[in-house]
Amino acid sequence: MANCWPKSCDSIEQFILLDPTLFLHLSMPVTICGASYHQPKKIYSNQDFFKEFPESIGASLEKTGVVSRAVADKSEVSSDLALAAAEKLIEQENIDRSRIGLLVYCSADFDYYTPATACVLHGKLDLPSSCGAMDLTLGCSAYIYALSAIKGMMETNGIENALLLTASTLTRLIHPKDRSNRFLFGDAGSATLISNKQEGSIGPFVFGTDGKGFEKIMVRDGYLRHPYTNASWIDRKDEFGNVTNDGSFFMDGLNVFLFSVRVVPKMIAEVLAKASMKQDEIDLFIFHQPNVFLNETLRKKMNIPEEKFVHCMDKFGNTVQATIPIAISESIRNGRLKPGMNVLLAGFGVGLSWAATIVRF
Amino acid sequence: MDTIREFITKVEKEIDGISPGTLQPATNYRDLPEWSSMHALVLIALAETDYNVTLTGEDLRGCKTVQDLYDVISKRTN
Numbered sequence: 001m002a003n004c005w006p007k008s009c010d011s012i013e014q015f016i017l018l019d020p021t022l023f024l025h026l027s028m029p030v031t032i033c034g035a036s037y038h039q040p041k042k043i044y045s046n047q048d049f050f051k052e053f054p055e056s057i058g059a060s061l062e063k064t065g066v067v068s069r070a071v072a073d074k075s076e077v078s079s080d081l082a083l084a085a086a087e088k089l090i091e092q093e094n095i096d097r098s099r100i101g102l103l104v105y106c107s108a109d110f111d112y113y114t115p116a117t118a119c120v121l122h123g124k125l126d127l128p129s130s131c132g133a134m135d136l137t138l139g140c141s142a143y144i145y146a147l148s149a150i151k152g153m154m155e156t157n158g159i160e161n162a163l164l165l166t167a168s169t170l171t172r173l174i175h176p177k178d179r180s181n182r183f184l185f186g187d188a189g190s191a192t193l194i195s196n197k198q199e200g201s202i203g204p205f206v207f208g209t210d211g212k213g214f215e216k217i218m219v220r221d222g223y224l225r226h227p228y229t230n231a232s233w234i235d236r237k238d239e240f241g242n243v244t245n246d247g248s249f250f251m252d253g254l255n256v257f258l259f260s261v262r263v264v265p266k267m268i269a270e271v272l273a274k275a276s277m278k279q280d281e282i283d284l285f286i287f288h289q290p291n292v293f294l295n296e297t298l299r300k301k302m303n304i305p306e307e308k309f310v311h312c313m314d315k316f317g318n319t320v321q322a323t324i325p326i327a328i329s330e331s332i333r334n335g336r337l338k339p340g341m342n343v344l345l346a347g348f349g350v351g352l353s354w355a356a357t358i359v360r361f
Numbered sequence: 362m363d364t365i366r367e368f369i370t371k372v373e374k375e376i377d378g379i380s381p382g383t384l385q386p387a388t389n390y391r392d393l394p395e396w397s398s399m400h401a402l403v404l405i406a407l408a409e410t411d412y413n414v415t416l417t418g419e420d421l422r423g424c425k426t427v428q429d430l431y432d433v434i435s436k437r438t439n
Contacts, residue, residue, distance in 0.1 A: 042385075060399040185398055239400040255418050257402050261409055297406040303379070 007229040010066065014061025030154045030162075031200025032147075032359055034093040034193040034330050035329035037322060039070035039186070039315075046183075053179050055241075061183050065292025069186025069317030075306055078109035078167035079117050081189025086165055089191040090125075096141060097126055101159035103133040104150055106142045106166040106321050110135065121165065129244045132159075138239075140288045141207075143192075143324040146351070147345075148205045149308055150194050151175045164192040166321035173219050175235070177243035181251060184291060186317030190325035199340070201360045204274040206267050213352040216255050254336035256349065263354050264298050264346060271344065271356040279304070282358070283341040284331065288348055289323035310336065320350075337361060362412070362435045369427060371411060375403045386428035408434050 045068040050056060068189060072081065090097065105118035105212070109126060112120070118133035130155070136146050150162045167189035174181045194202075223233040232247035244250050264287070272279060275353075285304055287295055292311050299309045312327035317325060324345055332336035341361050348354040365369070369384045390404075394426070397406060401421060408414040412436040424430045 060397050063399060065404075178400055238398075242398070252423070253398055254401055254405075257405060258416070258418060261405065261415060292401065293406065298409040 027153055028095075028158065028196045029198060029201050030151055030194050031197045031202055031361060032192055032328065033091060033195040033197060035202075035325045035332065036085050036089035036092055036192075037190040037326045037329050038081050039188045040072040040076055040081065042071050042073055043068050044071045044182075044186075048181055053182075056155055056179060056183075061180075063291075063293040064184060065311055065313035066183060066186075066317045067255070067314040069171075069315075070188060072169040072187040074172075075210060076169070077111060077188075078107050078169045078189065079105065079111050079121055081169070081187065082165035082167040082191065083121055084109070084187070085167075085189040085191040086121070086163060089163070089193060093193055095161065095193060098128050100127050100131050100163055101157075102150060102153055102160050102162035103127060103131055104136055104146050104162065105133075105162050106136045106138070106146045106164065107168060108137060108320070109137060109167065109169055118165075122163065125163075126193055137322055138353060139351060140290070140323070141287075141351065141353040141355040142321040142349035144345055144347045144355035145204065145207070147194070147202055147357060148207075148355075151202045154194065154196075160196055162194045164194060164325075166190045166325060168190075168320035168322055170320055173249040175244045175248040177235075178248065180240070180242050180253060181244075181249060184318050186319050188294050188319040188322040188326060189315060190319075190322040190329070192328070199360075203357055204271065205355065205357045206271040206274060208267065208354045210259070210263075210352040213255075213259065214250045216259065216352055217250070217350040219247070219249050256290075256352075259352055260290070260294055260348055261297060261301065262314055263352075264348055265302050267346060267348070267354055267356050268302060268326065268344065271346075271358060275358050277342070277358065281342060282308065282344045284308055284310060284337055285346075286324055286327045286331065286337075286344045287346045289313050290318050290349060291329060362438045365430075365431050367426065368434075371407060372398050372404070372427065375407055376400050384427050386426065386431070388427050389425050390427060391425070404430065412438055415439060 110117045116135040118135045122133040146164050169187045170185050171187050222228050233244050235245050237243050292313050310327050312330050339361050344358045346356040373379050405416050408416045412434050414434050420433050
Protein backbone atom coordinates (compact mmCIF):
# COMPACT_ATOMS: atom_id res chain seq x y z
CA MET A 1 0.00 0.00 0.00
CA ALA A 2 1.46 3.39 -1.01
CA ASN A 3 2.20 5.98 1.65
CA CYS A 4 2.13 9.70 0.92
CA TRP A 5 5.45 10.87 2.39
CA PRO A 6 8.53 11.36 0.13
CA LYS A 7 10.46 8.28 -0.93
CA SER A 8 13.67 9.77 0.53
CA CYS A 9 12.18 9.26 4.00
CA ASP A 10 11.87 5.81 5.49
CA SER A 11 9.10 6.72 7.84
CA ILE A 12 6.58 9.35 8.71
CA GLU A 13 8.72 10.29 11.73
CA GLN A 14 11.71 11.12 9.48
CA PHE A 15 9.48 13.15 7.23
CA ILE A 16 8.19 15.21 10.13
CA LEU A 17 11.72 15.69 11.52
CA LEU A 18 12.82 17.15 8.17
CA ASP A 19 10.18 19.82 8.31
CA PRO A 20 7.98 19.81 11.43
CA THR A 21 5.67 22.49 10.00
CA LEU A 22 4.60 20.04 7.35
CA PHE A 23 3.02 18.01 10.12
CA LEU A 24 0.28 20.60 10.37
CA HIS A 25 -0.67 19.96 6.77
CA LEU A 26 -0.12 16.26 6.85
CA SER A 27 -3.14 14.43 5.65
CA MET A 28 -2.81 10.83 4.60
CA PRO A 29 -5.99 9.55 3.05
CA VAL A 30 -7.50 6.57 4.84
CA THR A 31 -10.33 4.23 3.98
CA ILE A 32 -12.04 0.99 4.97
CA CYS A 33 -9.91 -1.94 3.83
CA GLY A 34 -11.80 -4.90 5.31
CA ALA A 35 -14.61 -5.89 7.64
CA SER A 36 -15.68 -8.96 9.54
CA TYR A 37 -18.25 -9.98 12.15
CA HIS A 38 -19.01 -12.62 14.73
CA GLN A 39 -22.38 -13.85 16.00
CA PRO A 40 -23.08 -15.89 19.12
CA LYS A 41 -23.76 -19.60 18.52
CA LYS A 42 -27.35 -19.60 19.79
CA ILE A 43 -29.81 -18.84 16.98
CA TYR A 44 -33.38 -17.73 17.70
CA SER A 45 -35.35 -18.28 14.50
CA ASN A 46 -38.77 -16.97 13.52
CA GLN A 47 -40.08 -20.52 14.03
CA ASP A 48 -38.80 -20.41 17.62
CA PHE A 49 -40.46 -17.01 18.01
CA PHE A 50 -43.88 -18.08 16.70
CA LYS A 51 -43.78 -21.15 18.93
CA GLU A 52 -43.23 -18.86 21.91
CA PHE A 53 -45.76 -16.23 20.76
CA PRO A 54 -48.39 -18.15 18.75
CA GLU A 55 -50.79 -15.18 18.84
CA SER A 56 -48.39 -13.02 16.77
CA ILE A 57 -49.27 -12.21 13.18
CA GLY A 58 -46.49 -13.66 11.08
CA ALA A 59 -46.89 -11.70 7.85
CA SER A 60 -46.88 -8.42 9.72
CA LEU A 61 -43.70 -9.07 11.70
CA GLU A 62 -41.98 -10.57 8.70
CA LYS A 63 -42.19 -7.16 6.98
CA THR A 64 -39.24 -6.30 9.22
CA GLY A 65 -37.07 -8.64 7.14
CA VAL A 66 -35.71 -10.66 10.09
CA VAL A 67 -35.66 -14.43 9.61
CA SER A 68 -33.35 -15.38 12.46
CA ARG A 69 -31.08 -13.64 14.93
CA ALA A 70 -28.24 -14.77 17.18
CA VAL A 71 -28.60 -14.29 20.91
CA ALA A 72 -25.69 -14.17 23.37
CA ASP A 73 -25.86 -16.41 26.41
CA LYS A 74 -25.02 -15.17 29.91
CA SER A 75 -21.39 -16.19 29.70
CA GLU A 76 -20.80 -14.14 26.54
CA VAL A 77 -20.31 -10.37 26.87
CA SER A 78 -20.18 -7.85 24.03
CA SER A 79 -16.41 -7.51 24.05
CA ASP A 80 -16.10 -11.31 23.50
CA LEU A 81 -18.02 -10.88 20.23
CA ALA A 82 -15.84 -7.93 19.22
CA LEU A 83 -12.70 -9.89 20.07
CA ALA A 84 -13.79 -12.86 17.96
CA ALA A 85 -14.63 -10.55 15.05
CA ALA A 86 -11.22 -8.87 15.37
CA GLU A 87 -9.34 -12.19 15.37
CA LYS A 88 -11.32 -13.22 12.29
CA LEU A 89 -10.46 -9.95 10.52
CA ILE A 90 -6.75 -10.17 11.42
CA GLU A 91 -6.63 -13.63 9.87
CA GLN A 92 -8.83 -12.76 6.88
CA GLU A 93 -6.81 -9.64 5.93
CA ASN A 94 -3.46 -11.06 7.05
CA ILE A 95 -2.90 -8.04 9.30
CA ASP A 96 0.44 -7.55 11.02
CA ARG A 97 -0.60 -6.79 14.63
CA SER A 98 2.58 -4.77 15.21
CA ARG A 99 1.43 -2.26 12.58
CA ILE A 100 -1.91 -1.43 14.21
CA GLY A 101 -1.68 2.06 15.67
CA LEU A 102 -5.20 2.59 16.99
CA LEU A 103 -8.02 0.49 18.47
CA VAL A 104 -11.50 1.91 19.02
CA TYR A 105 -14.19 -0.13 20.76
CA CYS A 106 -17.69 1.10 20.15
CA SER A 107 -20.54 -0.25 22.29
CA ALA A 108 -23.00 0.45 25.08
CA ASP A 109 -21.63 -2.59 26.95
CA PHE A 110 -18.35 -2.44 28.83
CA ASP A 111 -16.49 -5.09 30.81
CA TYR A 112 -15.72 -2.81 33.77
CA TYR A 113 -16.57 0.60 35.18
CA THR A 114 -12.91 1.27 34.62
CA PRO A 115 -10.59 0.58 32.72
CA ALA A 116 -11.83 1.14 29.18
CA THR A 117 -12.78 -2.10 27.44
CA ALA A 118 -10.62 -1.04 24.49
CA CYS A 119 -7.57 -1.41 26.80
CA VAL A 120 -8.69 -4.91 27.82
CA LEU A 121 -9.15 -5.83 24.15
CA HIS A 122 -5.75 -4.32 23.31
CA GLY A 123 -4.14 -6.79 25.70
CA LYS A 124 -6.16 -9.78 24.47
CA LEU A 125 -5.33 -8.95 20.85
CA ASP A 126 -1.64 -8.64 21.73
CA LEU A 127 -1.32 -5.22 20.09
CA PRO A 128 1.86 -3.14 20.39
CA SER A 129 2.37 -0.60 23.19
CA SER A 130 2.49 2.17 20.56
CA CYS A 131 -1.18 1.45 19.72
CA GLY A 132 -3.73 3.89 21.15
CA ALA A 133 -6.98 2.45 22.52
CA MET A 134 -10.24 4.08 23.50
CA ASP A 135 -13.95 3.40 23.95
CA LEU A 136 -16.70 5.29 22.20
CA THR A 137 -20.27 5.09 23.49
CA LEU A 138 -23.16 5.64 21.14
CA GLY A 139 -25.81 3.50 19.47
CA CYS A 140 -27.00 3.16 15.91
CA SER A 141 -24.97 6.14 14.63
CA ALA A 142 -21.80 5.08 16.50
CA TYR A 143 -20.03 3.51 13.54
CA ILE A 144 -20.05 6.77 11.57
CA TYR A 145 -18.89 8.83 14.56
CA ALA A 146 -16.09 6.32 15.15
CA LEU A 147 -15.01 6.51 11.50
CA SER A 148 -14.74 10.28 11.81
CA ALA A 149 -12.74 10.10 15.06
CA ILE A 150 -10.45 7.43 13.62
CA LYS A 151 -9.93 9.29 10.34
CA GLY A 152 -9.00 12.44 12.29
CA MET A 153 -6.60 10.63 14.61
CA MET A 154 -4.98 8.69 11.78
CA GLU A 155 -4.56 11.60 9.42
CA THR A 156 -3.20 14.00 12.05
CA ASN A 157 -0.88 11.50 13.72
CA GLY A 158 0.37 9.45 10.80
CA ILE A 159 -1.23 6.21 11.96
CA GLU A 160 -1.03 3.51 9.33
CA ASN A 161 -3.77 1.07 10.43
CA ALA A 162 -6.66 1.20 12.87
CA LEU A 163 -9.13 -1.37 14.12
CA LEU A 164 -12.70 -0.31 14.77
CA LEU A 165 -14.61 -2.85 16.87
CA THR A 166 -18.32 -2.66 17.61
CA ALA A 167 -20.54 -4.99 19.62
CA SER A 168 -24.03 -5.29 21.03
CA THR A 169 -25.72 -7.81 23.31
CA LEU A 170 -28.87 -5.76 23.78
CA THR A 171 -31.08 -8.88 23.81
CA ARG A 172 -29.99 -9.41 27.46
CA LEU A 173 -31.92 -6.27 28.36
CA ILE A 174 -35.11 -6.94 26.38
CA HIS A 175 -38.07 -8.06 28.50
CA PRO A 176 -38.93 -11.72 27.72
CA LYS A 177 -42.52 -10.65 26.88
CA ASP A 178 -41.54 -7.68 24.69
CA ARG A 179 -42.60 -9.36 21.44
CA SER A 180 -41.71 -6.59 18.98
CA ASN A 181 -38.18 -6.07 20.24
CA ARG A 182 -37.56 -9.80 20.78
CA PHE A 183 -38.37 -10.18 17.07
CA LEU A 184 -36.28 -7.23 15.89
CA PHE A 185 -32.99 -7.36 17.77
CA GLY A 186 -30.00 -9.68 17.55
CA ASP A 187 -26.49 -9.76 19.03
CA ALA A 188 -23.19 -9.48 17.16
CA GLY A 189 -19.71 -8.04 17.15
CA SER A 190 -17.86 -6.53 14.21
CA ALA A 191 -14.34 -5.50 13.24
CA THR A 192 -13.26 -3.05 10.54
CA LEU A 193 -9.77 -2.33 9.26
CA ILE A 194 -9.08 1.29 8.34
CA SER A 195 -5.76 1.91 6.59
CA ASN A 196 -3.81 4.46 4.57
CA LYS A 197 -4.78 4.17 0.95
CA GLN A 198 -4.00 6.86 -1.62
CA GLU A 199 -6.96 6.06 -3.84
CA GLY A 200 -9.54 5.77 -1.06
CA SER A 201 -11.17 8.26 1.29
CA ILE A 202 -13.67 8.71 4.10
CA GLY A 203 -15.77 11.84 4.41
CA PRO A 204 -17.24 14.38 4.49
CA PHE A 205 -19.44 13.78 7.51
CA VAL A 206 -22.79 15.04 8.71
CA PHE A 207 -23.78 14.68 12.38
CA GLY A 208 -26.95 15.48 14.29
CA THR A 209 -28.58 15.03 17.68
CA ASP A 210 -32.02 15.49 19.18
CA GLY A 211 -31.13 15.22 22.86
CA LYS A 212 -34.67 16.09 23.91
CA GLY A 213 -35.71 12.76 22.42
CA PHE A 214 -33.34 10.68 24.60
CA GLU A 215 -36.22 8.79 26.23
CA LYS A 216 -37.49 7.41 22.91
CA ILE A 217 -34.98 4.55 23.05
CA MET A 218 -33.50 3.71 26.42
CA VAL A 219 -32.87 1.48 29.39
CA ARG A 220 -33.94 3.83 32.18
CA ASP A 221 -32.80 2.07 35.33
CA GLY A 222 -29.65 0.36 36.49
CA TYR A 223 -27.04 3.07 36.20
CA LEU A 224 -26.12 6.30 38.02
CA ARG A 225 -29.21 8.43 37.33
CA HIS A 226 -31.75 5.77 38.28
CA PRO A 227 -30.25 2.82 40.18
CA TYR A 228 -32.39 -0.33 40.30
CA THR A 229 -35.24 -0.28 42.81
CA ASN A 230 -38.20 -2.64 43.22
CA ALA A 231 -40.13 -0.30 40.91
CA SER A 232 -37.64 -1.08 38.14
CA TRP A 233 -39.31 -4.46 37.69
CA ILE A 234 -42.96 -3.38 37.58
CA ASP A 235 -44.20 -4.45 34.17
CA ARG A 236 -46.28 -2.29 31.87
CA LYS A 237 -47.98 -3.28 28.64
CA ASP A 238 -48.41 -1.09 25.56
CA GLU A 239 -51.55 -1.00 23.40
CA PHE A 240 -50.10 -3.76 21.21
CA GLY A 241 -49.39 -6.17 24.07
CA ASN A 242 -45.61 -5.65 24.33
CA VAL A 243 -44.39 -5.79 27.93
CA THR A 244 -41.45 -3.88 29.39
CA ASN A 245 -40.34 -2.17 32.62
CA ASP A 246 -37.84 0.51 33.67
CA GLY A 247 -35.07 -2.02 34.15
CA SER A 248 -35.45 -3.32 30.60
CA PHE A 249 -35.02 -1.94 27.12
CA PHE A 250 -37.71 0.39 25.83
CA MET A 251 -38.27 1.76 22.35
CA ASP A 252 -41.07 4.05 21.23
CA GLY A 253 -41.23 2.36 17.82
CA LEU A 254 -43.79 4.67 16.27
CA ASN A 255 -41.94 7.87 17.14
CA VAL A 256 -38.57 6.41 16.22
CA PHE A 257 -40.02 5.51 12.82
CA LEU A 258 -41.32 9.07 12.42
CA PHE A 259 -37.96 10.48 13.56
CA SER A 260 -36.13 8.38 10.96
CA VAL A 261 -38.45 9.41 8.13
CA ARG A 262 -38.00 13.06 9.12
CA VAL A 263 -34.23 13.07 9.63
CA VAL A 264 -32.62 10.57 7.25
CA PRO A 265 -33.58 12.00 3.81
CA LYS A 266 -32.46 15.46 4.95
CA MET A 267 -29.16 14.04 6.26
CA ILE A 268 -28.50 12.23 2.98
CA ALA A 269 -29.13 15.43 1.00
CA GLU A 270 -26.75 17.30 3.34
CA VAL A 271 -23.87 14.83 3.06
CA LEU A 272 -24.21 14.74 -0.73
CA ALA A 273 -24.18 18.54 -0.88
CA LYS A 274 -21.13 18.67 1.42
CA ALA A 275 -19.34 16.23 -0.92
CA SER A 276 -20.54 18.15 -4.02
CA MET A 277 -21.95 14.88 -5.32
CA LYS A 278 -25.25 13.91 -6.88
CA GLN A 279 -27.24 10.97 -5.57
CA ASP A 280 -26.61 8.96 -8.75
CA GLU A 281 -22.83 9.22 -8.20
CA ILE A 282 -23.22 6.94 -5.17
CA ASP A 283 -22.68 3.30 -6.09
CA LEU A 284 -24.10 1.75 -2.92
CA PHE A 285 -26.16 2.93 0.05
CA ILE A 286 -25.52 1.12 3.33
CA PHE A 287 -27.76 2.36 6.12
CA HIS A 288 -28.10 1.21 9.71
CA GLN A 289 -30.44 -1.80 9.63
CA PRO A 290 -33.31 -1.15 12.08
CA ASN A 291 -35.77 -3.12 9.93
CA VAL A 292 -36.36 -3.66 6.21
CA PHE A 293 -39.76 -1.99 6.27
CA LEU A 294 -38.37 1.32 7.57
CA ASN A 295 -35.39 1.23 5.22
CA GLU A 296 -37.66 0.46 2.25
CA THR A 297 -39.80 3.45 3.19
CA LEU A 298 -36.67 5.62 3.25
CA ARG A 299 -35.37 4.15 -0.01
CA LYS A 300 -38.66 4.81 -1.83
CA LYS A 301 -38.94 8.30 -0.37
CA MET A 302 -35.45 9.13 -1.69
CA ASN A 303 -35.90 7.33 -5.02
CA ILE A 304 -32.83 5.17 -4.50
CA PRO A 305 -32.79 2.24 -6.97
CA GLU A 306 -33.18 -1.18 -5.31
CA GLU A 307 -29.92 -2.45 -6.79
CA LYS A 308 -27.98 0.30 -5.03
CA PHE A 309 -29.52 -0.26 -1.61
CA VAL A 310 -28.35 -2.89 0.88
CA HIS A 311 -30.71 -4.80 3.17
CA CYS A 312 -28.89 -7.04 5.60
CA MET A 313 -31.36 -8.07 8.28
CA ASP A 314 -32.37 -11.64 7.55
CA LYS A 315 -29.72 -13.53 9.56
CA PHE A 316 -28.92 -10.77 12.02
CA GLY A 317 -31.83 -8.57 13.12
CA ASN A 318 -30.98 -5.11 14.41
CA THR A 319 -27.53 -5.42 15.97
CA VAL A 320 -27.29 -1.70 16.84
CA GLN A 321 -23.63 -0.56 16.46
CA ALA A 322 -22.79 -3.63 14.39
CA THR A 323 -25.35 -3.36 11.55
CA ILE A 324 -23.32 -1.17 9.17
CA PRO A 325 -20.02 -3.08 9.41
CA ILE A 326 -21.90 -6.38 9.07
CA ALA A 327 -23.60 -5.05 5.93
CA ILE A 328 -20.21 -3.87 4.61
CA SER A 329 -18.66 -7.28 5.28
CA GLU A 330 -21.55 -9.11 3.62
CA SER A 331 -21.54 -6.74 0.63
CA ILE A 332 -17.80 -7.29 0.08
CA ARG A 333 -18.29 -11.06 0.43
CA ASN A 334 -21.17 -11.26 -2.06
CA GLY A 335 -19.49 -8.94 -4.58
CA ARG A 336 -21.86 -5.98 -4.32
CA LEU A 337 -19.17 -3.75 -2.83
CA LYS A 338 -16.04 -3.43 -4.94
CA PRO A 339 -12.86 -1.32 -4.66
CA GLY A 340 -13.29 2.14 -6.16
CA MET A 341 -16.99 2.38 -5.28
CA ASN A 342 -18.49 5.42 -3.56
CA VAL A 343 -20.57 4.11 -0.66
CA LEU A 344 -22.87 6.26 1.42
CA LEU A 345 -23.09 5.11 5.06
CA ALA A 346 -25.83 6.39 7.38
CA GLY A 347 -26.60 5.65 11.03
CA PHE A 348 -29.62 6.84 13.00
CA GLY A 349 -31.41 5.94 16.21
CA VAL A 350 -30.74 5.95 19.94
CA GLY A 351 -29.76 9.36 21.29
CA LEU A 352 -31.60 10.43 19.30
CA SER A 353 -28.56 10.66 17.09
CA TRP A 354 -27.72 10.50 13.40
CA ALA A 355 -24.65 10.64 11.17
CA ALA A 356 -23.67 9.97 7.57
CA THR A 357 -20.54 9.84 5.47
CA ILE A 358 -19.31 8.82 2.03
CA VAL A 359 -16.55 6.23 1.78
CA ARG A 360 -14.51 5.65 -1.37
CA PHE A 361 -13.35 2.06 -1.03
CA MET B 362 -55.15 12.99 -4.26
CA ASP B 363 -56.81 9.61 -4.60
CA THR B 364 -60.49 9.14 -3.86
CA ILE B 365 -61.36 7.60 -0.50
CA ARG B 366 -62.09 4.30 -2.29
CA GLU B 367 -58.65 4.28 -3.94
CA PHE B 368 -57.06 5.14 -0.59
CA ILE B 369 -58.89 2.25 1.09
CA THR B 370 -57.74 -0.15 -1.62
CA LYS B 371 -54.13 0.85 -0.95
CA VAL B 372 -54.53 0.45 2.82
CA GLU B 373 -56.17 -2.97 2.40
CA LYS B 374 -53.31 -4.05 0.19
CA GLU B 375 -50.71 -3.00 2.76
CA ILE B 376 -52.36 -4.45 5.88
CA ASP B 377 -51.80 -8.18 5.90
CA GLY B 378 -54.74 -10.44 6.55
CA ILE B 379 -57.42 -7.99 5.44
CA SER B 380 -59.64 -9.04 2.54
CA PRO B 381 -60.65 -6.43 -0.02
CA GLY B 382 -63.90 -4.76 1.00
CA THR B 383 -63.27 -5.10 4.76
CA LEU B 384 -62.60 -1.40 5.33
CA GLN B 385 -65.23 1.31 5.08
CA PRO B 386 -64.69 5.05 5.59
CA ALA B 387 -66.29 4.75 9.05
CA THR B 388 -64.22 1.73 10.13
CA ASN B 389 -62.18 2.30 13.28
CA TYR B 390 -58.97 0.65 12.13
CA ARG B 391 -57.75 0.05 15.70
CA ASP B 392 -60.71 -2.31 16.20
CA LEU B 393 -59.50 -4.64 13.46
CA PRO B 394 -58.44 -8.00 14.91
CA GLU B 395 -55.32 -7.85 12.70
CA TRP B 396 -54.29 -4.40 14.02
CA SER B 397 -50.72 -4.28 15.34
CA SER B 398 -47.95 -1.74 15.96
CA MET B 399 -46.53 -2.64 12.57
CA HIS B 400 -49.74 -1.44 10.88
CA ALA B 401 -49.44 2.02 12.39
CA LEU B 402 -46.04 2.14 10.68
CA VAL B 403 -47.58 0.85 7.46
CA LEU B 404 -49.99 3.81 7.43
CA ILE B 405 -47.16 6.28 8.06
CA ALA B 406 -45.11 4.70 5.29
CA LEU B 407 -48.05 4.77 2.88
CA ALA B 408 -48.58 8.49 3.56
CA GLU B 409 -44.85 9.13 3.02
CA THR B 410 -44.27 7.10 -0.11
CA ASP B 411 -47.59 7.46 -1.96
CA TYR B 412 -48.68 10.94 -0.91
CA ASN B 413 -45.43 12.57 0.30
CA VAL B 414 -47.16 13.47 3.57
CA THR B 415 -45.38 13.13 6.91
CA LEU B 416 -47.83 12.05 9.60
CA THR B 417 -47.01 12.81 13.23
CA GLY B 418 -47.77 10.72 16.30
CA GLU B 419 -50.36 13.37 17.17
CA ASP B 420 -52.03 12.95 13.76
CA LEU B 421 -52.38 9.23 14.39
CA ARG B 422 -53.66 9.70 17.92
CA GLY B 423 -56.25 12.16 16.60
CA CYS B 424 -57.55 9.75 13.96
CA LYS B 425 -60.02 7.02 14.66
CA THR B 426 -61.55 6.08 11.37
CA VAL B 427 -60.23 5.52 7.89
CA GLN B 428 -62.06 8.71 6.85
CA ASP B 429 -60.22 10.73 9.56
CA LEU B 430 -56.91 9.50 8.24
CA TYR B 431 -57.86 10.19 4.63
CA ASP B 432 -58.91 13.73 5.58
CA VAL B 433 -55.58 14.47 7.32
CA ILE B 434 -53.60 13.22 4.32
CA SER B 435 -55.73 14.95 1.70
CA LYS B 436 -55.55 18.28 3.57
CA ARG B 437 -51.74 18.10 3.50
CA THR B 438 -51.59 17.25 -0.19
CA ASN B 439 -53.64 20.32 -1.16
